Amino acid sequence: MKEMTIVSLNEALENGKTTSVQLVEHCLNRIKAIDPKLNAVAELNPDAQRIAEMLDLERKEKGPRSLMHGIPLLIKDNINTHDQMHTTANSMALADLKAPYDASIVKNLRDAGAIILGKANLSEFAYFMSDEKMPSGYGSLHGQVKHPYNTEIDPLGSSTGSAVAVAADLVPVAIGTETNGSLMAPAYMNGIVSMKPTLGMVSRYGIIPISAKQDTAGPMAKTVRDCSILLDIIASEDPKDPVTKDAHLGRNRLKNACDRPVKGLKVGLLFITQYPYSDEEKAIIEEVRSVMKMKGIEVVDVPFEAKRLENHKALVYDFKHDLNAYLKSVKGSTKMTSLKDIIDYNLEDPQIRMKYGQTLLIQSNETSGDMEDPEYVKMRIMQEAEARRFEDIMHEEGLSALISTIWTSYAPVFGNPSITVPGKAIVDKKPIGVVFVGKRFDDANLLAIAHTYEMATKHRIPPVLESFEVNI
Numbered sequence: 001m002k003e004m005t006i007v008s009l010n011e012a013l014e015n016g017k018t019t020s021v022q023l024v025e026h027c028l029n030r031i032k033a034i035d036p037k038l039n040a041v042a043e044l045n046p047d048a049q050r051i052a053e054m055l056d057l058e059r060k061e062k063g064p065r066s067l068m069h070g071i072p073l074l075i076k077d078n079i080n081t082h083d084q085m086h087t088t089a090n091s092m093a094l095a096d097l098k099a100p101y102d103a104s105i106v107k108n109l110r111d112a113g114a115i116i117l118g119k120a121n122l123s124e125f126a127y128f129m130s131d132e133k134m135p136s137g138y139g140s141l142h143g144q145v146k147h148p149y150n151t152e153i154d155p156l157g158s159s160t161g162s163a164v165a166v167a168a169d170l171v172p173v174a175i176g177t178e179t180n181g182s183l184m185a186p187a188y189m190n191g192i193v194s195m196k197p198t199l200g201m202v203s204r205y206g207i208i209p210i211s212a213k214q215d216t217a218g219p220m221a222k223t224v225r226d227c228s229i230l231l232d233i234i235a236s237e238d239p240k241d242p243v244t245k246d247a248h249l250g251r252n253r254l255k256n257a258c259d260r261p262v263k264g265l266k267v268g269l270l271f272i273t274q275y276p277y278s279d280e281e282k283a284i285i286e287e288v289r290s291v292m293k294m295k296g297i298e299v300v301d302v303p304f305e306a307k308r309l310e311n312h313k314a315l316v317y318d319f320k321h322d323l324n325a326y327l328k329s330v331k332g333s334t335k336m337t338s339l340k341d342i343i344d345y346n347l348e349d350p351q352i353r354m355k356y357g358q359t360l361l362i363q364s365n366e367t368s369g370d371m372e373d374p375e376y377v378k379m380r381i382m383q384e385a386e387a388r389r390f391e392d393i394m395h396e397e398g399l400s401a402l403i404s405t406i407w408t409s410y411a412p413v414f415g416n417p418s419i420t421v422p423g424k425a426i427v428d429k430k431p432i433g434v435v436f437v438g439k440r441f442d443d444a445n446l447l448a449i450a451h452t453y454e455m456a457t458k459h460r461i462p463p464v465l466e467s468f469e470v471n472i
Contacts, residue, residue, distance in 0.1 A: 090139025103206025
């Protein structure tokens with residue numbers, strides 16, 4: 001079969017060409033054949049086939065609940081599922097954790113009829129464990145995630161398993177999370193599409209945190225349209241996450257966002273003045289310019305002197321405060337009750353449990369963890385003042401998006417939505433994506449612009465994996 005997408009699988013399900021049971025079997029067979037070389041999957045859901053049977057029957061008797069009805073996906077293994085699976089953050093310290101409640105986005109997915117096939121591997125604690133050369137995609141519990149196109153390419157970010165699983169077509173779509181680049185980076189490097197929604201569009205309740213100031217979950221897919229469909233399901237207001245109180249500002253326009261008209265919009269091509277663009281990047285930027293103009297979108301150049309946002313200095317405060325609060329919410333489901341417990345546990349067997357150190361955990365534990373600490377408040381004010389420059393430029397210049405071949409910390413620190421789309425086929429060791437950044441709660445227009453570029457270029461090609469085919 002061709003690569004799986006939500007759109008293509010819906011058509012097959014509606015036409016009776018396949019069933020959800022067959023889709024689950026297909027994905028499980030691909031995982032069994034291919035994932036031993038990739039290590040993208042942390043754990044499989046033993047209830048997946050039973051759930052698929054129930055959803056097939058429901059489709060027959062009542063019709064589908066949503067476009068995700070009966071479609072399998074993976075979710076990053078830092079997101080709670082109240083079932084037979086664990087939630088570990090790829091850490092031996094949390095290997096015993098079976099969450100006592102579903103994350104809010106998991107409830108949304110279940111309500112939509114999605115089949116949670118399993119958990120995707122990630123960089124331990126979402127790549128917030130050590131700054132001593134810890135590889136992307138590594139964790140003490142499940143080991144190292146590998147790039148599906150070339151094992152010499154760094155899979156990057158922390159949502160590595162989610163990105164690799166989608167790129168290798170183990171599943172049609174997946175959920176990842178981002179604090180500062182962990183959706184954009186792995187999607188960019190693995191030749192797929194991902195969206196970091198506006199901070200506040202998606203509830204973080206039940207997700208192992210780094211920072212409530214920046215964390216968000218987001219969709220990872222092969223197409224912008226699939227990202228739009230999945231985001232429409234997971235985005236919602238949630239009283240358990242007060243930051244979502246304004247989610248309605250952007251969510252109401254998500255449905256069919258890819259079909260919104262783009263003619264007459266204005267975008268900026270972002271040129272980081274101190275960044276040495278390669279000839280290939282320059283050519284991709286000019287292709288973006290050409291596509292935008294061809295579709296009736298006004299294009300302007302935006303030179304930008306980016307400043308270094310030393311984000312980790314604030315994140316270490318956030319992590320201690322927010323992780324300890326999360327561990328309190330799952331008390332009794334794991335032996336770990338605090339960040340200090342995790343640090344002490346790792347020290348008992350450092351060669352196995354903290355092969356690359358735990359400097360960030362230690363730095364975090366040494367902070368006050370007090371969100372009112374004057375030093376922390378000062379850092380946050382300074383960082384957010386700098387990071388809001390993207391938002392200010394877009395408002396001042398009347399722009400619907402800033403477009404670049406690189407991602408920065410500006411969007412995640414201020415909470416702007418971002419999308420990355422392949423800017424070239426991965427045929428060498430230098431993947432390049434095109435990154436679109438939009439105004440807060442203008443996610444729908446951003447999806448439309450990114451979809452316009454994607455449809456005009458269609459750069460993505462699947463990786464060459466060992467021969468494997470299942471007829472369904």
